[in-house]
Amino acid sequence: MIVDINFVGLIIASIMASAVPLILASCGELITERSGVLNLGVEGMMIIGAISGFALMTVTGSLIIAVFGAMLAGVLISTIFAFLTQTLITNHVATGLALTIFGIGISAMIGKNFVGIPGKEFPVLFEGLKDTIPLLSPILFGHSIVFYFAFALPFITSYFLKKTKIGLIVRAVGDSPESASNQGINVRFVRYACILYGGAMCGLAGAYLSMIYTPQWIENMTGGRGWIALALVVFSTWNPIKILIGAMIFGGLTIIQFHMQAIGVRIPVQFLTALPYIVTIIVLVVISRDSRKIRLSTPSSLGKSFHKDN
Amino acid sequence: MNTNLKISNVTKIYPGCVANDDVSLEFNSGKIYALLGENGAGKSTLVKILSGVVIPDEGKIYLNKNILKLNSPSDAKKNDIGMVFQHFNLFETLSVFENLIIDSDEQRENLKEKIDTIMKKYNFSVDLDVPVLNLSAGQKQKVEIIRCLIRSPKVLIMDEPTSVLTEQETSELFLSLKKFSEEGILIIYITHKLKEVMQLCDEVAVMRRGKLVSVSQINNENIESLANKMVGQDLKKIKKKKENTSSEQLIKITNLNFTSEDPFETNLVDINFSLNRGECLGIAGISGNGQSELFQVLSGEIISNKNSIEFNKNFIGDLNPQERREYLMAFSPEDRLEQAAIPQMAIFENVALNNFKSSNFFNNGLINESKIKEHSKKIISEFNVNTDNIDLKSQFLSGGNLQKLIIGRELITSPDLLICFNPTWGLDVGAINYIHETLIKINEQNKSIILISTDTDELLKLSDKISVIHRGKLSKIMNAEDVTSEKLGILMGGGN
Numbered sequence: 001m002i003v004d005i006n007f008v009g010l011i012i013a014s015i016m017a018s019a020v021p022l023i024l025a026s027c028g029e030l031i032t033e034r035s036g037v038l039n040l041g042v043e044g045m046m047i048i049g050a051i052s053g054f055a056l057m058t059v060t061g062s063l064i065i066a067v068f069g070a071m072l073a074g075v076l077i078s079t080i081f082a083f084l085t086q087t088l089i090t091n092h093v094a095t096g097l098a099l100t101i102f103g104i105g106i107s108a109m110i111g112k113n114f115v116g117i118p119g120k121e122f123p124v125l126f127e128g129l130k131d132t133i134p135l136l137s138p139i140l141f142g143h144s145i146v147f148y149f150a151f152a153l154p155f156i157t158s159y160f161l162k163k164t165k166i167g168l169i170v171r172a173v174g175d176s177p178e179s180a181s182n183q184g185i186n187v188r189f190v191r192y193a194c195i196l197y198g199g200a201m202c203g204l205a206g207a208y209l210s211m212i213y214t215p216q217w218i219e220n221m222t223g224g225r226g227w228i229a230l231a232l233v234v235f236s237t238w239n240p241i242k243i244l245i246g247a248m249i250f251g252g253l254t255i256i257q258f259h260m261q262a263i264g265v266r267i268p269v270q271f272l273t274a275l276p277y278i279v280t281i282i283v284l285v286v287i288s289r290d291s292r293k294i295r296l297s298t299p300s301s302l303g304k305s306f307h308k309d310n
Numbered sequence: 311m312n313t314n315l316k317i318s319n320v321t322k323i324y325p326g327c328v329a330n331d332d333v334s335l336e337f338n339s340g341k342i343y344a345l346l347g348e349n350g351a352g353k354s355t356l357v358k359i360l361s362g363v364v365i366p367d368e369g370k371i372y373l374n375k376n377i378l379k380l381n382s383p384s385d386a387k388k389n390d391i392g393m394v395f396q397h398f399n400l401f402e403t404l405s406v407f408e409n410l411i412i413d414s415d416e417q418r419e420n421l422k423e424k425i426d427t428i429m430k431k432y433n434f435s436v437d438l439d440v441p442v443l444n445l446s447a448g449q450k451q452k453v454e455i456i457r458c459l460i461r462s463p464k465v466l467i468m469d470e471p472t473s474v475l476t477e478q479e480t481s482e483l484f485l486s487l488k489k490f491s492e493e494g495i496l497i498i499y500i501t502h503k504l505k506e507v508m509q510l511c512d513e514v515a516v517m518r519r520g521k522l523v524s525v526s527q528i529n530n531e532n533i534e535s536l537a538n539k540m541v542g543q544d545l546k547k548i549k550k551k552k553e554n555t556s557s558e559q560l561i562k563i564t565n566l567n568f569t570s571e572d573p574f575e576t577n578l579v580d581i582n583f584s585l586n587r588g589e590c591l592g593i594a595g596i597s598g599n600g601q602s603e604l605f606q607v608l609s610g611e612i613i614s615n616k617n618s619i620e621f622n623k624n625f626i627g628d629l630n631p632q633e634r635r636e637y638l639m640a641f642s643p644e645d646r647l648e649q650a651a652i653p654q655m656a657i658f659e660n661v662a663l664n665n666f667k668s669s670n671f672f673n674n675g676l677i678n679e680s681k682i683k684e685h686s687k688k689i690i691s692e693f694n695v696n697t698d699n700i701d702l703k704s705q706f707l708s709g710g711n712l713q714k715l716i717i718g719r720e721l722i723t724s725p726d727l728l729i730c731f732n733p734t735w736g737l738d739v740g741a742i743n744y745i746h747e748t749l750i751k752i753n754e755q756n757k758s759i760i761l762i763s764t765d766t767d768e769l770l771k772l773s774d775k776i777s778v779i780h781r782g783k784l785s786k787i788m789n790a791e792d793v794t795s796e797k798l799g800i801l802m803g804g805g806n
Contacts, residue, residue: 183399295574
């Protein structure tokens with residue numbers, strides 16, 4: 001069998017494309033969690049982003065409005081979460097779960113009118129360079145702007161957390177909200193901001209799914225990617241670069257097992273479908289074993305409500 | 311320039327308690343002021359008001375005759391009031407430098423230079439690049455102090471700063487504080503340790519139950535007079551009677567080792583000691599040197615080699631705490647509300663947790679409530695727990711009462727050995743006295759005690775033998791009479 005080298009490039013590109021929503025949602029959630037907030041509503045925020053983006057695209061016809069609208073929808077729904085957990089001091093876990101259920105429900109309701117409508121073509125960048133370099137060209141060129149943004153995001157996030165003052169404040173709040181508050185940092189404000197940012201990234205991840213990856217609306221089309229994104233954050237030990245690795249492994253195995261099913265490999269389908277989930281978590285656990293590093297990068301106050309007493 | 315800080319008629323009321331009742335005080339720079347009081351006397355509330363963490367219900371604060379509005383910690387910072395809290399306000403997972411730059415507006419390089427100057431001037435040495443969780447308590451405190459000094463404060467408030475320090479670190483701290491004071495920084499020193507007040511301060515204000523009791527020059531006071539003012543009654547002096555202890559060996563630890571998988575725990579290396587009936591073995595050390603691991607190994611929370619612990623001629627190293635209790639061991643862990651009692655459960659339920667086959671607290675799997683309650687009432691009256699409501703959740707007991715309950719629960723079964731870890735930590739003088747009396751009493755009844763404590767005075771008062779734990783190793787066992795707190799301090803710091 002002769003394997004076309006460009007075909008390999010195309011497979012890698014498709015793996016990368018399937019990793020995009022995971023990277024976006026995980027990097028958003030990572031910032032939220034680094035500030036000490038556990039938002040389990042990722043799946044809900046993604047699906048809201050997906051329907052909002054698709055609906056706005058269909059109604060307004062503008063891709064720009066649709067993409068930013070989807071991010072705004074993510075922000076709005078995460079505002080509910082922020083208000084409940086930060087202002088009314090509700091439990092993070094219960095509120096996050098409720099958010100996911102709410103998101104799935106409301107997206108299905110809005111989405112009824114958009115089932116079966118074909119999506120629009122999303123413009124891609126550097127299309128002219130597609131045939132210049134073998135293997136690399138399909139990987140590097142001819143993707144949407146969201147794709148490039150997603151692969152830059154882990155590095156931006158890492159730089160933000162390590163090198164900027166605001167990143168330092170986010171980590172400080174996640175480490176000890178009490179100390180941060182005593183230092184004069186407005187803990188609630190920082191956490192609101194981080195939750196809203198996480199919402200925006202999840203909204204974008206959803207929009208990528210419904211507008212670029214599979215341009216159409218299908219009910220429940222996020223299909224558990226929000227949960228995988230959450231798992232990536234934890235198993236990467238809150239490290240954006242490891243999120244990138246985890247998302248690639250997950251995307252890769254998902255694509256490869258599709259091809260294996262298509263070729264007709266004699267392994268039970270259920271096992272193949274479960275494979276990406278299992279392998280991703282094992283790999284991340286193995287590369288994050290250093291308990292000292294885990295301690296240093298785990299936000300100590302994760303999931304704990306902070307109530308400023310007076 | 312002189313600094314004058316005036317607190318005028320400050321009142322702060324919490325539901326069910328008046329934390330500060332019409333407190334007025336005046337401070338001038340050049341002097342070191344002590345604010346003395348028992349736990350719950352209102353000192354901490356007062357300093358939280360000064361640092362903007364708590365807003366008073368009534369009253370005003372003046373700095374150099376100007377009224378201060380302290381609505382948040384940043385207001386205090388802006389007005390040059392620096393504060394070192396008892397529980398460090400540091401970010402454990404961030405590096406020292408990150409901790410310092412986070413509330414500074416200066417550029418990296420400028421700040422680094424400034425920190426270097428401060429460290430040179432006061433002879434501090436702290437590695438700026440390591441995460442704070444790797445530092446010792448003394449170093450953490452230095453980071454807190456540097457953080458205040460960066461802002462060149464007019465007022466520096468220290469809230470119980472020595473509770474985690476060794477003797478050496480304490481005297482270093484005192485030297486620095488005196489230096490700061492000479493340079494014109496007004497120092498307010500909060501403590502309940504009388505010795506320190508006498509050593510360090512020029513003037514002392516005593517608080518009791520939210521009220522200011524007295525303000526006086528240190529020259530007119532002595533330890534007894536201050537203690538009486540602080541407690542509000544004459545304190546009995548307790549001293550251990552030296553009697554001939556028996557020579558019957560009760561417990562023997564042989565080559566006990568513990569290697570932890572958690573890098574933040576301390577490994578125990580070759581622990582060897584023995585203890586006779588009626589003796590108290592004190593184990594001194596700076597917190598975090600293996601005390602909690604040692605306690606867990608002795609209590610059976612961590613199981614060790616069967617032969618490493620011989621108790622009453624039985625080898626019990628592989629037994630769990632419940633089984634060890636059946637052999638008449640009793641335990642009072644360090645953290646009263648986390649390890650010794652369950653905060654959300656009622657007093658009598660907590661009592662029932664320490665049950666023996668013989669105590670009949672449970673019949674065929676059902677709780678025998680009347681039996682437990684009767685037993686609890688007995689503990690409460692015998693051990694002076696100040697409540698008559700045994701349905702009260704234990705989290706609502708004061709530290710002193712809770713400790714009495716826990717010690718009572720352990721002692722009522724008359725065990726042969728009590729192992730306690732910091733039994734008087736954070737308690738007020740009255741409760742400390744009671745616990746000390748109780749511990750002496752059980753020694754007199756020919757029962758033994760292993761007292762793991764970070765309080766050297768307590769150890770010297772109660773122990774017959776003393777050893778020091780440093781980085782998981784025990785020093786040789788010394789007779790308490792031959793030991794001074796200076797000597798302990800050196801051993802605690804790893805010296806010889």
